[in-house]
Amino acid sequence: MALLKKLCLLLLGLVAILLGIGLVLTNPDTITIDFFGRELGPLPRGLWLLAALFAGCLMGVLASLPMLLRLRRRVHVLNQQLIKLRVAPARAQNKTE
Known part of the structure; x- marks a missing residue:
């Protein structure tokens, strides 16, 4: 199953x-981006599109990171509580014997 997932x-x-290469090859026109008064070099339009897609994905991951860290912390706390609840009945049973 793990092999199938990796494949x-x-x-x-x-x-x-392949889609990225196709995007760059079908949009070969070079354009210059003016970003806040600073010109960013002439690159193919497809490359600018890929850069914008990558930047958007990166911002999305960074925006979701705080929530992910909060949830991981919550899972850790709940696991610790679960361990305590599992150990408590065993200790109580040992004391009664």
């Missing part, structure tokens, strides 16, 4: 790379 992820990665 699917590899296939998905290859498809993404």
Whole structure:
């Protein structure tokens, strides 16, 4: 099952790379981006599109990071509580014997 998952992820990665290459090759016109008065070099339009997609994905991951860290902390606290609850009945049973 793990091998199948790895193969699917590899296939998905290859498809993404091929789509990116296709995007760059079908949009070869070079453009210059003016970003707050500073010109960013002339690059193919497809490359600018990929850069914008990458920047958007990165911002999305960074925006969700605080929530993910909060949830991981909550899971850790709940696991500690669960361990305490499992140990308590065993200790009580040992005291009664």
